[in-house]
Amino acid sequence: MSVIDPVTNTVTGSPITIGNGPSGVAVSPVTGLVFVTNFDSNTVSVIDPTTNTVTGSPITVGTAPTGVAVNPVTGEVYVTNFAGDTVSVIS
Structure with missing residues (x-):
């Protein structure tokens, strides 16, 4: 995953290493954290945008x-799982 400066449209810093097959991205208005779904890894990576680093496993x-998607009031994260026909909730 890369961070792009919206003013210059250029990549800033080094790419952030996350899981395989990143597909969805959401930002929590509660915590400011970025959540990225990793299709091929069956995981979600959490990124701290203030440091551009992955937090935890x-x-x-x-x-x-x-x-x-992130609930803007509670901060709960909802993930749709395509092949499993399920929704996971991260709280």
Whole structure:
């Protein structure tokens, strides 16, 4: 995953190493953390945008996670798992 400066449209810093097959991205308005679904790893990576680093280990969710959304009030993260026909909740 790369961070892009919206003013210059250039990549800033080094790429951030996350899981395999990143597909969905959501930012928590509660914590400011970035959640990335990793389709091929069946995980979600959590990135701290103030340091552009992954926090902790990837969170295991269902099979083939794709979409991700954050509840703006509670901060709970909802992940749709394409191949598992399930939704995982991270709280």
